Structures are given as structure tokens and as C-alpha cells.
Amino acid sequence: MPVNSFENFPMSWRPDRACLTKPLYLSIADMLVQDIASGKLAPHTQLPPQRELADFLDVNLSTITRAYKACELKGLLYATIGKGTFVSPNANLPNVVTNHEAASDFIEMGVIKPFYQTNPMVLDAMQVVVKRPTAASLLEYSHPLGTPYQKLAAQKWLAEFGLDVEIDHIAIASGAQNALTITLTSLFQAGDKIATDRFTHPNFINLAKLLNIQLVPIEGDEKGMLPDALDVACKTNGISGVYLMPNYSNPTSITIPMARKKEIAHIILKHNLILIEDDVYAFLLPHRPMPLASIIPENSVYICSTSKSLCAGLRVAFIVCPDGYRSQIVSGIYNINLKTPSLNAEVIAELIFSGTAEKIIQTKIDLARERKDVYSRYFPSFGADTNNVSFFQWLPLPEHMDGKLFEEIARYRGVHVFCSDRFMVGHTDHKSFIRLALSSPTEMIELEKGLDIIKVLLENQDTSDVKSEFIV
Numbered sequence: 001m002p003v004n005s006f007e008n009f010p011m012s013w014r015p016d017r018a019c020l021t022k023p024l025y026l027s028i029a030d031m032l033v034q035d036i037a038s039g040k041l042a043p044h045t046q047l048p049p050q051r052e053l054a055d056f057l058d059v060n061l062s063t064i065t066r067a068y069k070a071c072e073l074k075g076l077l078y079a080t081i082g083k084g085t086f087v088s089p090n091a092n093l094p095n096v097v098t099n100h101e102a103a104s105d106f107i108e109m110g111v112i113k114p115f116y117q118t119n120p121m122v123l124d125a126m127q128v129v130v131k132r133p134t135a136a137s138l139l140e141y142s143h144p145l146g147t148p149y150q151k152l153a154a155q156k157w158l159a160e161f162g163l164d165v166e167i168d169h170i171a172i173a174s175g176a177q178n179a180l181t182i183t184l185t186s187l188f189q190a191g192d193k194i195a196t197d198r199f200t201h202p203n204f205i206n207l208a209k210l211l212n213i214q215l216v217p218i219e220g221d222e223k224g225m226l227p228d229a230l231d232v233a234c235k236t237n238g239i240s241g242v243y244l245m246p247n248y249s250n251p252t253s254i255t256i257p258m259a260r261k262k263e264i265a266h267i268i269l270k271h272n273l274i275l276i277e278d279d280v281y282a283f284l285l286p287h288r289p290m291p292l293a294s295i296i297p298e299n300s301v302y303i304c305s306t307s308k309s310l311c312a313g314l315r316v317a318f319i320v321c322p323d324g325y326r327s328q329i330v331s332g333i334y335n336i337n338l339k340t341p342s343l344n345a346e347v348i349a350e351l352i353f354s355g356t357a358e359k360i361i362q363t364k365i366d367l368a369r370e371r372k373d374v375y376s377r378y379f380p381s382f383g384a385d386t387n388n389v390s391f392f393q394w395l396p397l398p399e400h401m402d403g404k405l406f407e408e409i410a411r412y413r414g415v416h417v418f419c420s421d422r423f424m425v426g427h428t429d430h431k432s433f434i435r436l437a438l439s440s441p442t443e444m445i446e447l448e449k450g451l452d453i454i455k456v457l458l459e460n461q462d463t464s465d466v467k468s469e470f471i472v
Contacts, residue, residue, distance in 0.1 A: 011048050011052070011053075011056065012041075012045055012046055012047060012048060013032075013035065013041060013045070013047055013048055013053075014056070015028060015031045015032075015035075015057065016031075017056075017057050017058065019031070020057070020059075024059055024063045024067075025063045025064075025066035025067040025070065026067075026070070028057070028059075028063065028064065028067035029066075029067040029070040029071050032047075032067065032068075032071050032076065032077075033071065033074070033076065036071075036076050036087055036091045041087050042087065043087050043088065043089040043090070043091060043404070043421065044086055044087060044089060044427070045086065045087045046083075046084050046085070046086050047068070047077070047084065047085045047086065047087070049084060050064040050065055050068065050085075051064075068085055070212075072085075072214065073190070073191060073212045073213070073214050074209045074212060075088055075090075075091070075205060075206075075208065075209040075214075075215065075425075076088055076091045076209075077091075078426045078427050080427065086427060088424075088426070088427070089404075089421040089424050089427060090202070090205070090421045090422050090423075090424055105414070106411060106414050106415060106416045107414060107415045107416065107441055107446055107447075107449060107450040107453075108416050108437070108440045108441065109415055109416060109417050109436050109437045109438070109440055109441065109447075109450050109454075110407075110416040110417050110418040110435070110437060110440075111416075111437065111440060112308070112391050112392060112437045112439060112440060113312070113437070113439055113440040114307070114308040114309075114312055114364065114391055114439055115363070115364045115367050115368070115391075115439050116312070117363070117367065118311075118360045118363050118364060119311065119313075121351075121356055121359065121360055121363075122310070122311045122314070122347065122351065122360070124356075125347050125350040125351050125354065125356055126347050128350055128354075129343070129346050129347050129350050130343075137342075138342040138343045138346050139342070139343065140342075141338075141339065142339075142342070143339070143342065144333060144334060144337070144338060144339035144340070145170075145171045145172060145330065145333060145339075146170070146171065146172035146340065146342075146345055147342065147345070147346075148167065149346075149349060150172060150342070150345045150346060150348075150349045151167040151170050151172070152167060152349075153348065153349035153352040153353055154167075154170045154172065154318040154349075155167050155170060156352055156353070157304070157306075157318065157352050157357070158170070158302075158304060158318060158320065160288065161279060161282055161283075161288055161291060161304060162288060162289070162290040162291050162294055163291055163293065163294055163302060163320060165297075165320050168326075169320055169321060169322065169323075169326065170318055170319070170320055171318075171319045171321070171329060171330065171333055172316065172317070172318060172319070172340045172345050173303075173316075173317045173318075173319050173333065173337065173340055174315045174316070174317070174337060174340050174341070174344075175305055175307050175315035175316065175317050176278060176280055176303055176305035176307060176317045177203055177207070178315070178317065178336070178337065179303045179305070179317045179319050180203075180204060180207055180276070180278070180303065181207060181336060182319070182329060182332040182333055182336055182337070183276055183301050183303070183319070183329065183332070184207065184208070184211055184213060184276075185211065185332055185336065186325075186328040186329050186331065186332030187241070187274055187301070187325060187328055187329075188211070188213055188240060188241060188274075190211060190212035190213065191212065191213075191214070192213050192214070192240040192241070193213070193214045193215075193216050193237055193238055193239050193240055194208065194213055194214070194215055194216065194239070194240060194241040194242065194243050194276075195215075195216050195217075195218050195225075195230055195233055195234075195239050195241070195242045195243070195273075196215050196216070196217060196218065196242070196243045196244075196425050197217070197218065197220055197224070197225055197244065197245075197249065197252070197425070198217045198218070198219060198220065198424065198425060198426070198430075199251055199252055199420060199423040199424060199425070199433075200215075200243065200245070200249075200250075200423060200425055201245065201250050201251075201278065201423070202418075202422045202423055204243055204278075205423075205425060215243075215425045215426075216233055216237050216239060216425075216426075217424075217425040217426040218230050218233055220254070222254065223254070223256060223257055223260045224244075224246065224249070224254050224255075224256035224257075224260055224264075225244065225256070225260075225264060227260070227263040227264050227266070227267050230242070230264065230267045231267045231270070231271075234267065234270075234271040234273070239271065239273060240273065240274065241273050241274040241275070241276060242264075242268060242273050242274070242275050242276065243276045243278070244256075244264075244275065244276070244277055244278070244292065245277075245278045245279070245280070245281070246261060246277065246279075246289075246291070246292045247279055247281065247282035247285060247288070247289055247291065248281035248282060248284060248285060248388070248390065249281075250280070250281065250392070250423075251392065251394050251418075251420070251423045251433070251435040252394050253388070253390050253392070253393070253394055255285065255289065255388075256292070258289065258290065261290075261292045261295060262295060264292065265292060265295040265296045268296055268299055269296055269299060272299070273299065274299060274300075274301065274325075275292060275293060275296060275299055275300040275301065276300075276301050276303070277291055277292050277293045277300055277301070277302045277303065278303050278305075279291055279302065279303065279304045280303075280304070280305045280307070280308050280309075281308060281390070281391070282304075283308075283309040283361050284364075284365060284368065284388065284389055284390060284391075285388060286388070293320065297322055298322045298324060299322075300320075300321075300322070301319065301320070301321045301325060301329070302319070302320040302321075303317055303318070303319055303320075304317065304318045304320075305317035305318075306318075306348050308391065309357075309360070309361055309364070310348060310351055310357055310360055310361075311347075311348070311351075311360075314344040314347060314348060315341075315344060316340070316344050316345050316348045364439075365389055367439070368389040368390060368391060368438070368439065369389045370444075371438040371439065371444070371447060372389050372390070372393075372438065374438075374444065374447060374448060374451065375393055375436070375438055375451060378448075378451040378452065378454075378455050379393075379395065379451075379455070382395055382396065390438070391437060391438060391439035392435050392436060392437045392438060392439070393435070393436045393438060394433050394435055395433060395434050395435075395436055395454075396431055396432075396433050397431060397432045397433060397434060397458070398458065399431060401432060401458075402432060403419030403420045403421050403432030403433065403434060404419050404421050406419060406432070406434060406457065407419040407434065409457060410434075410453065410454060410457060413453050413457065414450075414453060415450045415453050415454060417434045417435065417436055417437075417454070418434065418435045418437075419432065419433070419434055420432050420433040420434065420435070423435070434454075436451075436454065
């Protein structure tokens with residue numbers, strides 16, 4: 001029996017001891033997962049101190065420690081020194097909108113649709129490929145890492161992004177998420193720690209949770225991740241790798257300048273970390289900067305997806321890795337994919353060699369610039385002073401507005417956006433943001449309507465009326 005009586009003792013979480021099964025720590029962890037998923041434990045809820053919960057459940061302190069740690073590895077909890085353990089802000093947020101393609105009752109500005117207007121050009125290339133005499137061979141089990149022709153196309157494409165690599169260092173994957181999955185499962189183990197920006201790509205956050213890899217947020221500024229903060233984290237947290245989008249980060253749009261890249265590279269070499277560089281949006285920059293991987297190629301896995309730049313549905317990405325990681329990455333591709341569909345990779349190769357790829361990119365840049373000009377009319381103080389274009393904007397909310405609530409209110413008013421909690425690693429006391437996908441509305445009039453709704457909501461200085469109306 002517990003040493004102390006908890007009958008009238010206030011506790012933020014009271015799991016039912018009668019439901020515990022062995023092993024106890026996993027049972028407690030499962031209860032935490034269930035109560036977080038159901039909303040019973042809201043984001044930022046402070047959990048009972050470990051010793052207090054151990055006394056309440058009449059179990060060893062180490063059992064609670066292991067349970068909390070298991071949930072922390074899943075990204076469901078975060079610990080703050082001197083304050084305690086809390087529920088993560090994005091712990092019970094769904095990954096994506098369910099069946100968003102079929103929805104017609106809201107304007108999509110959450111999920112990024114990378115300008116499908118260019119897909120007819122992809123269809124033309126596809127017809128060229130399937131009419132070749134050798135087209136039937138693309139439907140066979142062969143060349144799991146990509147054919148020599150496809151790798152030559154990848155080599156040409158990567159050179160446009162500042163990487164001069166041999167084709168033996170290139171592999172083809174089924175999109176960036178697949179490439180990230182291959183990289184994490186091949187080079188990392190459950191329990192490993194990877195440093196990331198405080199706000200980072202939510203699909204990577206969810207993948208790390210799935211694989212029980214712990215993400216450690218590193219503070220940054222307007223130039224990106226702070227090298228000194230990364231250095232301290234490596235000394236105190238046992239970091240194994242770093243995940244970065246140095247050239248046009250999702251969601252913040254930050255591009256790390258070369259001087260900062262060199263400083264970060266120095267820290268990575270100093271602690272012998274593995275860099276995972278995700279370069280999916282670099283094609284939008286007017287002067288494509290050198291990748292961080294070009295500075296430290298022997299410590300880097302570089303991933304360049306064509307899903308945003310050329311065609312989302314083909315799911316083709318290029319992986320560049322050094323000799324030191326190659327056998328593990330190749331093994332991961334064999335075990336996870338068996339092979340990437342050759343037909344898809346062949347179409348991408350045709351786009352690259354024919355010059356159509358650059359035409360698609362220029363069309364998307366022109367469309368993005370046009371939509372940014374519209375955005376700047378509604379929000380002249382945010383993002384209007386930069387020459388860069390993007391598929392999305394990172395819009396700060398007023399101090400009194402909660403991001404998750406704003407997302408719900410905006411959806412109620414007919415616009416789907418993503419709040420900053422979805423992109424957050426750990427916890428931050430910084431202000432909330434929303435990410436607006438400018439590329440997703442089908443027509444310009446739809447974009448303007450969505451931006452107008454967002455502007456009205458942001459100008460509402462008293463959200464209490466809106467909140468009560470939404471709850472009703």
C-alpha cells in the first residue's frame with residue numbers, strides 16, 4: 001500500500017493502479033499515451049513528480065523514471081530542469097488533415113500543395129518515357145538504387161544545388177520521407193538523440209517518435225541554429241546527429257548564411273555527429289547557396305526531394321552519402337523499399353535531361369512570387385521586405401492569441417492553417433505562429449478570401465467572443 005494517503009491530495013494525473021500489468025513501466029507508459037491521445041492530459045500539463053507518482057502507485061521510483069523516459073522518447077513529454085515533466089504541445093495533434101483532398105468546405109492553407117498547375121508538363125514527359133522501346137524494363141525488379149541513366153540525371157540535378165558527387169554515392173528513394181526513414185533506421189537506434197531547430201518539419205518529428213529517437217531542440221536566431229547552443233547540447237545530452245533544412249527551412253523560411261554554416265560544420269566535426277540535410281526547398285532561392293553537406297561531406301547524408309520542385313505524386317528523392325555510411329544506407333533501401341519504382345525515377349530523369357525541370361521550377365517560382373505579392377498586400381509588415389519567394393509564410397500571432405485555438409477558429413471560419421505547435425520540438429516560451437500555405441488554394445480568388453479571413457481574425461483584439469462562438 002502507498003506510504004501516504006492521496007485521497008484528498010491534488011494530482012494532475014491519477015492512473016488506475018488496478019489496471020497495471022507487467023512490465024509495470026510499459027503499462028504506465030501506455031496509460032500516459034492513452035490519456036494524452038484522448039485529450040485527458042492537455043498540452044503543457046505538468047505531470048506529478050516521479051517520486052510522488054511512485055508513492056501513489058506503490059511502485060519503485062525507477063519504474064516511473066522508465067515510463068516517463070519511454071514517453072519522452074516518443075516526443076509526448078518534455079522535461080524542464082528545476083520545474084518538472086510536461087506534456088508536449090504537439091503530443092495529441094493529428095499528423096495531417098483527414099481526407100483533406102475531398103474536403104470542400106474550407107480553403108486549404110495548411111497542407112502544402114506545390115502548385116499542381118505544372119503537372120501537364122510532367123504528363124508530357126511521362127508519355128515520352130512510356131513510348132520508348134525499353135519502357136517495359138522499367139516495370140521489372142532491377143537496379144534497386146536507380147539505373148545508371150537515372151543516377152546521371154540525379155548527378156546533373158545535384159550539381160545545380162552545389163554538390164559535385166560521384167554516381168556511386170547517389171541512391172534514389174521514394175520521396176524525402178522515405179529517404180529520412182531509410183537514414184534514421186540505417187544510421188541510428190532507438191534512444192539516440194538528434195539535434196533539431198526549435199521549429200522543424202512535423203513529418204520528421206513524427207518519424208522520430210515512431211522510431212523512439214529523441215529530438216533535442218537547439219535555440220536559434222534569424223540566421224538559424226546557434227553553433228554555441230549546439231556545442232553545449234552535445235556536451236550535455238549525448239547528441240548523435242543533427243537534422244537541418246539550412247536552405248529555406250520549413251516552417252520558418254530561414255536560410256542559414258555560409259558563415260553560420262561553417263560554424264555549425266565545425267561543431268558537427270568536433271563531436272563527430274551525423275548531419276541529415278534536407279534540401280527540399282532550395283530550388284526556390286534566387287542564388288542557390290552551397291549545401292552544408294558540401295563543407296563536411298564525410299559526416300553528411302544529403303537528401304534532395306523532387307516532390308516540391310517537380311512533381312509531388314512521383315515521390316522521387318536523391319540521397320547522397322559518403323563511403324562511411326553507404327553500406328548501411330544501401331542495406332536500408334533493400335530492406336525498406338526493395339526498390340524505388342523505376343518508371344517514376346525515369347520520368348524525373350527525362351524532365352532533368354530535357355530541360356523541362358527548369359521550366360517547371362521557373363513556373364513555380366513565378367506563381368509563388370505572384371502569390372507572395374498578394375500576401376504582402378494583406379500583411380505588409382511580415383515577409384514583404386525579402387526578395388525570396390516561398391510556398392508558405394510563417395506568420396506571428398499577437399501575444400494574446402493561442403496557436404492551437406487560432407487554428408481551430410480559422411477552420412471554423414473556413415480556412416485550414418497549421419499552428420506552430422505542430423512544428424515545435426520540446427517547449428518554448430516564444431510567441432505562437434501559424435504557417436500559411438500560399439501555394440495550396442487552387443485559384444487566386446480563393447487565396448485572397450482565405451487571407452482576408454485570417455487578417456480579420458488577427459485584427460480581432462478580443463478572441464473571447466470568437467472562442468465562445470466556436471465552442472457553441
